[in-house]
Amino acid sequence: MVDAQLAATSDTLFNVAFLAYIVAMVAYFFRLAFTKVSVAGVPVSTAAGQRVGLVATIVASAGAAAHLGSLVSLAMAVNRVPWANMYEYSSCLALGTVVVGLAVVQRRFGYGHLMGFVLALAVFSMASALLLYAEPGPVVPALTSYWITIHTSAAMAASSIFIVGFAASALYLVKDTAERRLAAASGASFSGSTVGAAYAGGTDTDARPEGHLEVDDDEPVVGAIAQRDTLSPIAFPVIPFIVVATFVFTVWRAPLATLLAGSVAALLGIATWYAVPYLPPAAKLDSLAYRIIAFAFPIWTFAVLAGAIWAQEAWGRYWGWDPKETGSFFTWVLYAGYLHARSTKGWRGRGAGWLAVVAFVALMVTYYAVNLFVVGLHSYAGV
Amino acid sequence: MTDTTTSPPPAPAGDPGPSQRALPPIPGPLDTAKRAWRILRRMSTALWLLLALAIATIIATFIPQEPVIPSTVAEWRAGVTGPGEGVAAAFDALSLFDVFGAPWFMGLTALLLISLTGCLVPRIRGFWRLTRRAPAGGRNLDRLQHTVEVRTDLPPDEALATARRLLRRRRFRVRDLARPDSPTGNAQLAAEKGHWREGGSILFHLSFYVLLLGAVIGHSFGFVGQVNVVEGAAFADTRLSYLGAAQPGRWFPDDGHRGFTVALDDFTVDYFPDPEAEAIAEAEGRPTGLTPRDFVSTVTIREDGEPVATEQIRVNHPIEHDGMKLYQIRFGFAPRIEVANASGAVLYTDAVQLIEEGPFVWTGVAKVAAFDVENQIALELVLLPDAGFGADGMPMSRTPEARNPRLAAVLWYGELGLDRNIPPREFDRESGRRLAQPLILEPGETGEFDDIGLTVSFPELPFWSGFQVSHEPGRELLLAGSALMLAGLLPSLYAYRRRVWVDARADGDGTTLTLAGVALQRKQTFGEAFDSLADDLRSEVGDTAAPPRQEP
Numbered sequence: 001m002v003d004a005q006l007a008a009t010s011d012t013l014f015n016v017a018f019l020a021y022i023v024a025m026v027a028y029f030f031r032l033a034f035t036k037v038s039v040a041g042v043p044v045s046t047a048a049g050q051r052v053g054l055v056a057t058i059v060a061s062a063g064a065a066a067h068l069g070s071l072v073s074l075a076m077a078v079n080r081v082p083w084a085n086m087y088e089y090s091s092c093l094a095l096g097t098v099v100v101g102l103a104v105v106q107r108r109f110g111y112g113h114l115m116g117f118v119l120a121l122a123v124f125s126m127a128s129a130l131l132l133y134a135e136p137g138p139v140v141p142a143l144t145s146y147w148i149t150i151h152t153s154a155a156m157a158a159s160s161i162f163i164v165g166f167a168a169s170a171l172y173l174v175k176d177t178a179e180r181r182l183a184a185a186s187g188a189s190f191s192g193s194t195v196g197a198a199y200a201g202g203t204d205t206d207a208r209p210e211g212h213l214e215v216d217d218d219e220p221v222v223g224a225i226a227q228r229d230t231l232s233p234i235a236f237p238v239i240p241f242i243v244v245a246t247f248v249f250t251v252w253r254a255p256l257a258t259l260l261a262g263s264v265a266a267l268l269g270i271a272t273w274y275a276v277p278y279l280p281p282a283a284k285l286d287s288l289a290y291r292i293i294a295f296a297f298p299i300w301t302f303a304v305l306a307g308a309i310w311a312q313e314a315w316g317r318y319w320g321w322d323p324k325e326t327g328s329f330f331t332w333v334l335y336a337g338y339l340h341a342r343s344t345k346g347w348r349g350r351g352a353g354w355l356a357v358v359a360f361v362a363l364m365v366t367y368y369a370v371n372l373f374v375v376g377l378h379s380y381a382g383v
Numbered sequence: 384m385t386d387t388t389t390s391p392p393p394a395p396a397g398d399p400g401p402s403q404r405a406l407p408p409i410p411g412p413l414d415t416a417k418r419a420w421r422i423l424r425r426m427s428t429a430l431w432l433l434l435a436l437a438i439a440t441i442i443a444t445f446i447p448q449e450p451v452i453p454s455t456v457a458e459w460r461a462g463v464t465g466p467g468e469g470v471a472a473a474f475d476a477l478s479l480f481d482v483f484g485a486p487w488f489m490g491l492t493a494l495l496l497i498s499l500t501g502c503l504v505p506r507i508r509g510f511w512r513l514t515r516r517a518p519a520g521g522r523n524l525d526r527l528q529h530t531v532e533v534r535t536d537l538p539p540d541e542a543l544a545t546a547r548r549l550l551r552r553r554r555f556r557v558r559d560l561a562r563p564d565s566p567t568g569n570a571q572l573a574a575e576k577g578h579w580r581e582g583g584s585i586l587f588h589l590s591f592y593v594l595l596l597g598a599v600i601g602h603s604f605g606f607v608g609q610v611n612v613v614e615g616a617a618f619a620d621t622r623l624s625y626l627g628a629a630q631p632g633r634w635f636p637d638d639g640h641r642g643f644t645v646a647l648d649d650f651t652v653d654y655f656p657d658p659e660a661e662a663i664a665e666a667e668g669r670p671t672g673l674t675p676r677d678f679v680s681t682v683t684i685r686e687d688g689e690p691v692a693t694e695q696i697r698v699n700h701p702i703e704h705d706g707m708k709l710y711q712i713r714f715g716f717a718p719r720i721e722v723a724n725a726s727g728a729v730l731y732t733d734a735v736q737l738i739e740e741g742p743f744v745w746t747g748v749a750k751v752a753a754f755d756v757e758n759q760i761a762l763e764l765v766l767l768p769d770a771g772f773g774a775d776g777m778p779m780s781r782t783p784e785a786r787n788p789r790l791a792a793v794l795w796y797g798e799l800g801l802d803r804n805i806p807p808r809e810f811d812r813e814s815g816r817r818l819a820q821p822l823i824l825e826p827g828e829t830g831e832f833d834d835i836g837l838t839v840s841f842p843e844l845p846f847w848s849g850f851q852v853s854h855e856p857g858r859e860l861l862l863a864g865s866a867l868m869l870a871g872l873l874p875s876l877y878a879y880r881r882r883v884w885v886d887a888r889a890d891g892d893g894t895t896l897t898l899a900g901v902a903l904q905r906k907q908t909f910g911e912a913f914d915s916l917a918d919d920l921r922s923e924v925g926d927t928a929a930p931p932r933q934e935p
Binding site for chain 1: 443607655675697701712851853858861
């Protein structure tokens with residue numbers, strides 16, 4: 001039935017991965033601090049920054065490998081797919097986030113210095129997995145279908161990619177604000193480098209930043225540093241603290257977890273504030289977010305459609321406005337809205353960016369809040 | 384609208400009254416309609432409508448919906464749970480308990496459809512023209528971002544033939560422009576690709592009409608009914624079998640049922656063993672939840688009394704017979720009981736379908752006899768499938784499995800309202816009276832209420848199994864619509880429009896080819912593709928102008 005030895009191995013490897021992600025996150029943030037991004041968007045690292053970055057990549061990859069081992073041994077222990085409850089699903093989400101971050105953000109696009117933020121989101125997923133921990137066990141007949149492989153894995157893949165997309169959208173909004181304020185402060189006419197630049201093809205948005213040069217660590221990047229001064233150092237830690245703490249408290253009612261998660265979010269906020277000058281230009285972040293979300297959207301569409309087909313097989317109706325179905329639908333509508341907004345006058349740029357953030361919140365609500373609070377047919381998937 | 388009879392008399396001079404102020408002309412209904420149409424066609428309007436749709440669905444996620452969980456809605460209305468009666472009344476006024484059946488939701492959907500149609504009609508027209516129009520010739524090719532000159536000894540027409548082959552291989556649509564038609568005065572090839580971007584997007588949006596049509600057909604011509612049947616019994620596919628649990632489509636006729644009968648030969652449920660959890664629960668004196676492995680109903684289908692098929696219906700494995708689909712949806716215990724009076728005359732014999740109330744506690748009512756209004760008998764039944772005692776000393780069921788079943792029967796008598804039209808599981812507890820001492824029976828046992836001489840037998844404990852029976856037209860359309868949606872979505876996001884020209888200028892006894900290209904999306908990847916195209920062109924026509932490749 002449940003192989004206790006393998007289940008224990010899985011738990012151990014999970015903890016190893018968790019630790020590795022935290023270490024990698026810190027290392028990536030160090031790398032960010034040692035990296036300057038020139039006006040053209042090319043990241044330039046010091047030698048120390050490069051070394052730290054290499055360590056971060058190795059640790060994150062090793063963590064992902066251990067995590068994969070954890071999931072494989074779990075699957076072998078229970079003899080089914082390792083994503084049948086919220087602990088397992090959150091764990092898979094974290095792995096997906098790290099893998100997408102490493103493969104797409106770091107390798108494909110070359111934005112390795114953004115990985116700290118991606119890892120932070122993965123760490124949040126891991127922490128939520130621990131809070132939702134469930135003993136490995138068998139599943140109810142409704143879940144014993146090959147559709148659990150198809151529907152759930154598609155939903156998971158899309159969600160992981162959306163998580164990475166959220167990091168890009170949020171950073172875009174921050175960077176864009178800083179760029180605008182700096183331009184306004186310096187009296188320069190700001191033409192809106194961000195306004196749908198990627199879509200309209202005004203700039204070379206696909207340029208792969210390359211060439212890590214040796215630079216003098218003490219030489220300030222003039223102008224860019226001033227971006228930081230346009231943003232409030234108080235709002236940046238406080239707002240994430242309030243948002244995350246409220247969310248964690250309403251979901252789990254655990255004061256310690258609330259405080260911890262809130263503090264991590266506050267740290268992340270202040271790190272973002274500090275990192276603003278070193279982030280790629282807003283137009284590039286906007287393009288990155290679009291490319292990532294446009295990649296996930298068809299997968300999410302497929303997940304919803306496959307879910308409808310499975311619902312027909314298992315429950316005798318393809319769509320019953322069950323809370324989970326409704327949730328996945330509004331998430332889909334909001335992301336569809338984002339894709340449309342990027343090519344709509346008056347919405348391009350910041351409007352679309354905010355829509356992406358709202359859509360991500362909808363995704364989180366669909367996953368956590370609907371599973372934990374609302375009684376529906378997907379309720380067995382809770383905890 | 385400028386009729387004089389409605390306008391006020393002219394104001395006295397020196398007092399510029401309201402009639403003298405320049406009022407904007409009031410638009411006629413046609414103008415208003417045109418304007419509304421123009422607004423609806425805007426992409427930003429569509430976005431607002433999408434947002435409204437998202438908000439409506441968010442509301443429907445967090446406010447219980449009557450068609451999904453009517454019991455919770457009833458509790459909210461009564462103020463037992465939820466935000467209170469006043470708020471619930473407000474929700475009701477806005478039909479927030481049934482968002483997806485609300486008139487305003489219908490209106491929103493209709494507006495979205497109109498907006499979609501308004502967007503699509505001009506796009507389809509434009510796309511039709513675009514795909515039928517041959518690629519246009521190019522002038523000033525050397526000013527484009529991607530441009531390359533290739534010098535070859537081939538005559539112009541041969542060089543162009545080579546270039547044409549190259550472009551076709553890369554799936555470009557190629558048009559030959561002979562010298563008089565060409566904007567440069569030279570023979571030219573104009574090529575383009577990537578129309579699937581717009582075409583895919585149109586397909587994606589058209590798929591909504593297919594999905595809607597499929598859903599409407601399913602709702603109008605389909606049927607959904609639910610029926611519970613006890614092991615050994617049968618039901619027929621007629622409207623009467625699904626009384627109270629039938630949702631026929633508007634145009635599903637009452638005699639649209641097939642009339643075959645389904646006999647439940649056997650029902651089994653088995654659970655994953657979990658001795659560890661059971662031991663812990665046993666020590667703590669509480670019930671153990673077990674995860675079911677499978678529910679299986681074995682049924683025999685008969686047409687005109689002749690058995691035609693024996694099949695197993697399981698969760699995730701529905702069966703289909705004669706256009707009706709049968710799904711396994713629920714199950715329960717149905718103890719068979721027999722009630723006889725003191726003289727041995729059988730008053731009642733039936734398998735009573737029990738419903739689970741609380742962990743593994745199954746309850747039900749056997750309406751034994753109604754001799755007259757004041758003289759009636761009913762049995763209130765409680766079944767514990769795996770009877771034992773909890774930590775508090777109260778009886779409980781240790782597990783959901785029927786390992787040690789005990790049936791408790793409480794006798795009610797007097798004016799129970801059995802002659803009235805009341806739901807199967809209810810009777811009048813106010814005016815009825817009950818015997819204090821219940822009978823506790825195990826399967827095969829017979830007990831007697833001593834005072835009255837009434838005997839109750841509990842010969843066996845069969846299951847009942849609940850099926851959904853549905854007729855589902857339009858499913859193929861829904862599947863086709865889903866496939867169309869994905870098939871359109873992928874190219875609409877990942878196909879990119881590119882235009883390329885090859886211009887052949889006669890140059891001595893050879894030709895100078897100008898290769899130029901423009902990308903409408905994803906310019907960087909086009910740079911790489913363009914370079915590779917240029918390399919291929921050079922090597923195929925034998926570039927004589929390019930510097931010789933360096934050999935090691």
